Amino acid sequence: MDASLRNRPALEARIEKSRDQLVARFHTLVKLAAADRKDRNNTAIAQYHMQTETAALITTAENAQSLIRQLQEMWLFGQLDTIGxxxxxxxxxxxxxxxxxxxxxxxxxxxPAGGNGGLEPAPQPSIANGT
CATH class of the missing domain: 1.20.5 (Single alpha-helices involved in coiled-coils or other helix-helix interfaces)
Structure with missing residues (x-):
């Protein structure tokens, strides 16, 4: 098992790192898309940078998905006992x-001490013979 999945602080740190990377990559993509470029060189460089950031964003999302899958497996098989x-x-x-x-x-x-659960036996009616 991955050492980062063994305790709560490590899990939280890994989750926060994935979240921060996703936000940073997305923020960079938005900034690159909003910039005005007049010449071909700057446009080509920005396009290459956007491709690189998009690939990094996808990789980060795949890593987060992998962490989620590992946590689900641990939870299903009872190994996720980090919360207490x-x-x-x-x-x-x-x-x-x-x-x-x-x-x-x-x-x-x-x-009561009688042992029959506190129930008294009901009296039985006697059947009289016809003789």
Whole structure:
């Protein structure tokens, strides 16, 4: 596994680097497209520069797509354990434990020591013989 996918700070740094590169490449392309060029030399140089920046933009987008694919695979196969337990998850676990204790206490209160679940056997009506 790639070393940059092993912890949260490295993942965040890689994501931010990809984002910054995408924005920078796009910004450069927009600046190149907006410039006025009067002679053929400057136009040719700008066109070459735009081709280079476009290729770099595509490569950066492919790298970002590769990172996304790696993260999805790690998430699907359970290897993406870099975020840890959040406060909400911890609170949810504590609430579940307290509810389990309360339910156990309620169940114990509902069952008397008799062992039949607190139910008395119902009296059976006697059937009288016709004799």
């Amino acid at each position: 337990d959040s406060k909400a998850q911890q609170q949810s676990d504590e609430d579940a434990r307290s509810i389990a204790v309360l339910l156990k206490q309620l169940a114990e209160l509902q069952q």
